[in-house]
Amino acid sequence: xxxxxxxxxxxxxxxxxxxxxxxxxxxxxxxxxxxxxxxxxxxxxxxxxxxxxxxxxxxxxxxxxxxxxxxxxxxxxxxxxxxxxxxxxxxxxxxxxxxxxxxxxxxxxxxxxxxxxxxxxxxxxxxxxxxxxxxxxxxxxxxxxxxxx
Amino acid sequence: xxxxxxxxxxxxxxxxxxxxxxxxxxxxxxxxxxxxxxxxxxxxxxxxxxxxxxxxxxxxxxxxxxxxxxxxxxxxxxxxxxxxxxxxxxxxxxxxxxxxxxxxxxxxxxxxxxxxxxxxxxxxxxxxxxxxxxxxxxxxxxxxxxxxxxxxxxxxxxxxxxxxxxxxxxxxxxxxxxxxxxxxxxxxxxxxxxxxxxxxxxxxxxxxxxxxxxxxxxxxxxxxxxxxxxxxxxxxxxxxxxxxxxxxxxxxxxxxxxxxxxxxxxxxxxxxxxxxxxxxxxxxxxxxxxxxxxxxx
Numbered sequence: 163x164x165x166x167x168x169x170x171x172x173x174x175x176x177x178x179x180x181x182x183x184x185x186x187x188x189x190x191x192x193x194x195x196x197x198x199x200x201x202x203x204x205x206x207x208x209x210x211x212x213x214x215x216x217x218x219x220x221x222x223x224x225x226x227x228x229x230x231x232x233x234x235x236x237x238x239x240x241x242x243x244x245x246x247x248x249x250x251x252x253x254x255x256x257x258x259x260x261x262x263x264x265x266x267x268x269x270x271x272x273x274x275x276x277x278x279x280x281x282x283x284x285x286x287x288x289x290x291x292x293x294x295x296x297x298x299x300x301x302x303x304x305x306x307x308x309x310x311x
Numbered sequence: 312x313x314x315x316x317x318x319x320x321x322x323x324x325x326x327x328x329x330x331x332x333x334x335x336x337x338x339x340x341x342x343x344x345x346x347x348x349x350x351x352x353x354x355x356x357x358x359x360x361x362x363x364x365x366x367x368x369x370x371x372x373x374x375x376x377x378x379x380x381x382x383x384x385x386x387x388x389x390x391x392x393x394x395x396x397x398x399x400x401x402x403x404x405x406x407x408x409x410x411x412x413x414x415x416x417x418x419x420x421x422x423x424x425x426x427x428x429x430x431x432x433x434x435x436x437x438x439x440x441x442x443x444x445x446x447x448x449x450x451x452x453x454x455x456x457x458x459x460x461x462x463x464x465x466x467x468x469x470x471x472x473x474x475x476x477x478x479x480x481x482x483x484x485x486x487x488x489x490x491x492x493x494x495x496x497x498x499x500x501x502x503x504x505x506x507x508x509x510x511x512x513x514x515x516x517x518x519x520x521x522x523x524x525x526x527x528x529x530x531x532x533x534x535x536x537x538x539x540x541x542x543x544x545x546x547x548x549x550x551x552x553x554x555x556x557x558x559x560x561x562x563x564x565x566x567x568x569x570x571x572x573x574x575x576x577x578x579x580x581x582x583x584x585x586x587x588x589x590x591x592x593x594x595x596x597x598x599x600x601x602x603x604x605x606x607x608x
Contacts, residue, residue: 197359225354250356250407287356289372 174270177262183301184282192287199261200254206244217244218306225249227256231306237268239307251259251288255296258282268279276300277308281291314346314403314429315585323433324552326576330569331434331532332405334443339378341365341541342579347398351418352409361447363407363440367396367454371414375421386463389425390455397454400547405510407433407440420565420582424464432569435531439452442529469568471555471581473589476514477596480607483548484517485556487567488587492559495600505583508591512600514557515607518546522563525570538575557583557590 173181184192208216210230217228227249230242240262243256258279263271279296317336322328332340340346341364348366350358351544358368374392379386385391397406404427408415412432422430433440441447466472471479491497495511513519524541527533533541542548554577556564561584571577590596599605 172450193356193359197356200356248357249354251354251362254356287373289376291372292355 171273171275173274174262174265174266177258177274180262180277181281182286189283192201196254196258196284196287197250199257200250201241203243203245203253203257203260206242210242210244212249215246217242218302220295220302224237225252227252227295227299229256229306231303231310233268233307233310237311239266239268239271239303241263242298251266251292252295255299259298259299263303271307272304274300274304314340314343321534325532325574326535327573329429330431330573332431334440334445335517337363337405337433337440338445345403346405347396347402348433349396349398349404349406349415349418350408351406352417352437353414354409357409357437359449359451361449364446364448364450365452365562366407367452369396369406369418370419371417383421383424383464386425389404389464390461392458392460393427393459395454397452397457398459399457400460400507401429403431405431405433407436409437411438411523412436412567413522413563416569417562417565418450420469420568424466425462425470426465428517435497435529437599438530459599469572469581471557471583473583473585473593473596475581476555476557476590479553479555480514480516480597482516483552483554484514485546485548485554485564485571486513486517486519486565487522487556487558487564488513488519489521490519490602492587493517494602495598508559508587510591510598512591512598513605514590515599515605516595517557517604518548519600519602519604520546520567520602522558522566525567525574530572535574538570542571542575548577550575551579552577553579553581555581556585557586559585559587560584 184195214228217230220227220229228244232240241260245252245256285293316329317332319333322331326590348363349369350362351369351371355370375383406415406419415432415436419430419432491594493513525533525538553570556567558564561582564582568580568582571580597607
């Protein structure tokens with residue numbers, strides 16, 4: 163049976179760039195790239211810092227990850243993440259989401275294919291099991307964008 | 312020359328004190344010939360953010376598991392892996408990691424399947440080393456490859472498979488997952504299907520002893536007396552019992568396997584690594600739900 167053919171979805175530019183970066187290098191360098199991204203995850207702004215109750219926990223991540231999504235009147239999506247320094251992989255995943263999706267429109271975020279992360283080639287580097295957190299993160303971001311809209 | 316054991320008095324009270332070293336001991340012996348230090352974490356990148364000088368990383372998922380079959384690597388691959396890390400058959404290996412040594416204990420258990428003789432855990436793991444302000448580095452060592460013999464895994468002594476668990480029903484089982492996973496309620500969270508299992512609950516007759524109860528605040532193992540109070544007095548287990556421990560994929564239960572076997576001296580403990588992701592997805596195996604142990608009808 164052939165899969166349903168759908169029109170290719172264009173990823174937002176910075177997310178597409180990340181996919182290119184990751185898929186263009188070997189497994190070892192992908193880990194290095196993820197490590198660098200984990201270090202670039204912005205700190206929480208004061209309004210969320212110390213206010214985890216106002217954020218949503220992503221239970222599917224092996225380590226605690228908290229997420230907040232804002233959609234402004236122009237439908238621009240803002241993303242905020244909080245994960246401990248001892249969880250660099252989770253921080254790296256969050257940083258991919260932040261780099262790729264923060265500042266995009268709600269429609270663009272909702273249009274990102276749920277399985278886009280497979281193209282990053284991280285399955286080989288970190289194991290498919292660990293990637294579940296990434297799928298869950300995107301699903302929860304989309305849910306929040308939808309309920310804000 | 313063999314690397315000496317740690318003679319710290321806290322460790323001396325355990326059944327097999329030679330299986331643990333303290334951070335003091337490790338700091339003193341770092342770099343000695345015949346000693347290899349291995350970091351094994353849940354987080355595959357944590358080692359890369361800084362690790363104990365001279366230590367090498369062994370990742371449980373990408374290095375100790377077979378990439379295709381749900382199983383551990385075979386003897387050939389294990390020999391290659393350890394050889395590349397500069398570990399010989401007679402090397403003393405000290406493993407440490409994040410989360411109270413959860414994954415470190417898993418790695419130690421896998422090393423034990425291959426019969427690596429001298430493999431120890433760092434009491435308190437990564438957290439204690441870091442909390443004490445000891446040196447960490449990002450410098451990754453490049454050990455010269457050494458010969459490690461191809462030794463086939465022995466799955467018959469410390470590993471249990473599903474059929475063996477079925478045959479074991481009625482004898483002691485320890486479920487080391489969280490209370491919510493044990494009772495089965497975690498499968499019923501609205502909107503978010505949990506990983507893996509289509510059925511929730513536990514293996515009938517299993518005692519619920521979450522694995523982290525064996526760890527103290529500072530991530531070290533609790534004292535022998537405290538551990539006996541939990542597993543022997545409270546749960547009624549005896550060192551001569553045949554015990555099978557399990558969790559979701561066999562990692563947390565490796566920690567409990569270590570506690571029962573090496574710290575309390577139980578002689579017949581097996582880890583069921585298929586654990587709940589196998590049991591909870593299997594057709595027609597008995598399951599108990601709720602907080603009671605339940606029994607096989």
